[in-house]
Amino acid sequence: MRWGMVIDLAKCTRCHACVAACRIEHFLPLRVTWPRLIALETDNGYDVDVSTYPVRCNQCKDAPCVDACPTQASYKREDGIVAIDHDKCFGCRYCVIACPYQNRTYLSRKRNPNYFPEHAQTRFEKMGKKLYPHQVGTTEKCNFCHERIDAGREKDLKPGIDRDATPACVNTCQPRALTFGDLDDPNSNVSKLIREKSGFVLHSEYGTEPSVYYIDYKLGGNPSNKAPVEAQTGSHIQHLSTVYAPSKPKLAKKNAD
């Protein structure tokens, strides 16, 4: 099993929702951003290309950052995710330099001001310190939301298919430009996309074997405009107009965790 992501460059709209979702999911310090968008805009004289590349930790199979880490704080999980044990990291920033994709950020005190620097912390920030503490003086990066994956798999959910086991950025993406799944499974959604749309990775020549793939193509040219049955019936939303949600006291679900 090796979790991977396929990013659809044709669909990405540069809306930044993935960044916002990540900030909420991980209570990110104000000046740290795990997933980022890079704008590539070229004009070679006859063809203009306006593209947005969402980048995040590539979770490389042969990860230079893991090899470089002097304390083994960065390590490779069995499911292919490169994770960081923040209790082991001593903040040497060698991995920040060694990552060929520049996807790691050292959390300095300057990167960690209050949301409103001149003012008191918001309740969200305070709660974040409890629920998802960040350690100043260590290095951070995208972790493919492995907290969500682990919690979801305990409930037998499938990452990439079931929302509660899927990274937050994938869930929130409005154009559905992000797809998540198992790269080792040839029938998974990601493997199929890579195969059918000739997925590529960034800087394959480094030999790092990233788990984040990109696909790019021209929009339009679809052979049929016939709507599938579920779209015709609106079945995916139909229940909303007929079924009542639980009554309000129940709506505020109490969760003992």
Next chain:
Amino acid sequence: MNARTPRQWMVTHEWMIKPMAQVEWIEGKGLLVWLAEVFSALGTGLYLVAIFFSQSHPLAAFWGGLLGWIGIAVFKLPLHLAYLGKPWRFWRSFPPFSNAWKTSWFARGIVFTMIFLGFGVVQLVLQGIIAYGATAGAGVDAANWIFMILAGVFCVLTAVYCGFAMSYCKSVPFWNTGLLPFVFLIMGVADGLALIMGVGMVTGQELIGTAESVTRILLIVNALLIITYLINANYQSTTAELSVKELVRGHVAWVFWLGIVLLGILVPLVISVVSYFTEQEASTGLLIFAICCHTVGAFSLKYGVLKVGIYRPILPKAHAY
């Protein structure tokens, strides 16, 4: 800039399209890394040269070795630790707490340094007995030899590891070359030679002549090595070429021409070459001047190389770089 030059939209991420220099190891607190690496080069260089003189000039060898050891123990290591985000966790990098030394040059470096410091302190005690003790026996001499070899090996490793650590970075093509550790090693030894002359001037031992003759050769070798390194980088990739341009003609050109070329190589070389032709040792003042120049050169070299460590841009279509 031509029409193919990719333009960024968000200031935030322009550095991933355009080739941009690394900052973590040279700006702000990153200056500590630079200083640590300079002391690493000076300390190991001085120690290596000192043990070279162990038999012929035991007193200078002792003081030189001691100063080198101090450079590592008192400057390099604490500077590195001060740079860390969580310094008190430094023990996590060496066995038995971690096996990271198997893959990480940084961890190896810390291990090498610690071992060198261990062997080195023993060797220095022995060297001290030889230098000052009236009755140094053959046993002491033999032990000194053994520890000299042990400490010397780890000293060389300590001298080269940071070069390997840097050359490991695939996305910084200027560093990503096997030449880098040797440039650092040779330059370190040359620095050591210069410094030992200073030590020699104080201890009054006549090693300056020998040192100068080796320096002459080393400086020429070094100059050739740097030229080879730059030419190699220039043809290796566009990003490395940019690094070279930046170093030779860009913002840090003054560091390169003034610090590395003029003060680090030309001035000491001229002084030693002149003394060769005049068959006369340079005056003390001139020597001190040459030593200072050389040391400035050591600081400049590390600064320049760290400063122009430019990342290859992340986007495939920006491959022109």
Next chain:
Amino acid sequence: MANREVVYSTCKSCHGGCGVKVTKEDGVVVHIEGNPDSLTGGTMCSKGLSSIQHIDNPYRLKYPMKQVGKKGEGKWERISWDEALDTIADKMKAAIKDYGPHTIAISQGTGRGYNRYTMRLARSLGTGNAITPGYVCHSPRLGLYALVTGYGRLYCDYHGWGGEFPKTQIMWAKQLEISSADSEMCYWYMRSLDYVKNLIIIDPRASAYATRANLWIQPRPGTDCALALGMMNVIYEEELWDKEFVDNWTFGFEELRERVKDFTPEKVSDICWIPKEHVIEAARMWAIDTPGTIQVGSSLERQANCGHTLRAITCLMGLAGNIERPGSMVSWVLPDTGLIEDFNLELPITDEMKSKIIGGDRFKMGATRTCNPDTMVKRLLAGDAPIKVWFSVGGQQIVHMANTKEVVAAIERVEFMSHTDLFMGPMAEAADIVLPAAHWLELDDVYDMHPRFMIEAHNKVIEPPGEAMSDAWIFNEIGKRVVPDKWWDTVEDMLDYQIRRGEGPDGGPLKWKDFSEKLVSGCWGPDQVYYKYKTDFWREGGGFPTPSGKFEFKSNHLESLGYDPLPVYAEPGESPVSTPDLFKEYPLVMSSGYRQPFYFLGQYRNIPWLRSFMEFPTCQLHPETAKLYGVEDGDIVWIEGPRGRIRQKLRTFPGIKRGVLMATANCFYPEEPAKGYHGVFISNPNVLTSNDHLDPMYGSPDLTCLLCKVYKAKDEELKEEVFRNEEYGFVPPHSQEDM
């Protein structure tokens, strides 16, 4: 054990109305994400997600306050709700008594979720002078669709409910991929892209999908009408129209042929600065590969020829028969709760009220139910004081209206103004009383931004800060004080009233309590009806609800109002063609139509997460154009026009038409001091726009097509605080300089 609660609600960070799932832990909102069981499938954008930073935001307004200094000085003093509301009500009553109700203006911004309260308050007071941005956004479209189809709403059918998705999609000056508005949502649009054959983007600046679309046309800003006429010319010349539809269901076909005769692809190519092949190709795709949709952007409505531009585009829809077919332009069937706008429409606008509408005599399409704000500005400046009391909610008229300097001068002359908002802003500073509003996470309300086929529920998640109250409550309190018979005892009564026609769980009228759990009431899937004109839906025996009973290429109604019944092309007020002398001095065509996905018009610049994406207003020029005028990427530049100059940061961008400058619109700086109205004169493009040349039907000014020149600002001209913005903590989160 942490106490975890989940509340479902609806986002109104833009017009979208995406379903939201909010998680609270020990009463603190710790998570916002999309509601997976909603029409947007659990997706959300950065604006909605960043709503979290509205909570405990120190810049929020918390208490009613009154201005104790002069307008725009920023000297405020806290007062009680009773004092604030009574003062406003007394001023209104006095104005009604002394001058008549028409001297009261009720204004709104985009009015997300409170449109109907604005209009009901205006009508219950007896004034027709409601001020909305409708005349530069959406109203022209609705009015002109109404002319030809007899029914004011035509929407793109991206849903596939009728079995087909659009085969050809035209995005006309629209970035639907980053916006959701009024029955069209980015989520549905982007899903339908998997079925599209031809995607055509018409935009001088590359929107996200432009370079991957089948055809990307870059017309000169302000010439879209000519492009539409040219496409029709091709359709006529090549006989590509939908014969069945045109023969049976349309009126004025031959007259239109006559009108578009001149607009050959060659001529259009000259006007629009585009290759003639683009006109031909687009026309063929549109007319041959049907069904198709045209998504119109409001940039077209910010031009002084907007009426005819939109008429031309509507005719284009009719020629291809793209009306009421599955996968084309469709008007939706209402949900069981009925038309929510009846809440205000049930109070009729009397002839007396109509006759007192400012600009009503001139703009017979636009100023029939709301006033023309630009005319109001002129009259205020002329000193005849048509407005005595201005009750403003949410909108930033100072920012979005043409000619900022005149707008500020005019608004300062209004005798009494109150403003309701989340934050201090230019309009609040110009007011005498400000009222603190609740954010959507803090209120219960009905959301109706997709009013033709669904309404949604906002459920209160947390308490508002300080004494902030919901818009519904504020409107109701004012209404109660001035015209008690038209308003309700409690907000809940008012909400119950609005949705009473829906069916509750017990079979009786739908109540708010039940609706808040139901979250959405809509009509979709097989419940939608296509081809309404072929049935008795609009008219006994079939047909359109127009005077002729047909789809009117030639509009009888327009003719009766004294307008040209067929579309006419007119150059913008200032353009290379209409003002060649001015063009010599100001050699760039300027537009401000581009929108950022992380701001909503003037909103969200005080939300750090969103500000981090673009900390400074930015204008775009093609690299070659920039070179021509000696400016470089990253420079702070002056953009100068005949009426003034502004500063923005320059980005060279190959995706923009050469010779066109695209400025960021609606910008002020919340962090700037009250004096100078929070920096509204520093970068706002409307400092440059003119309010003298207006669309004859709608009164819309040329906000997105004017002339300018550009040059680098000198260092000593960058004294304002905003140019040293790192002090505000809005530094981009991942910049190199920032260790």
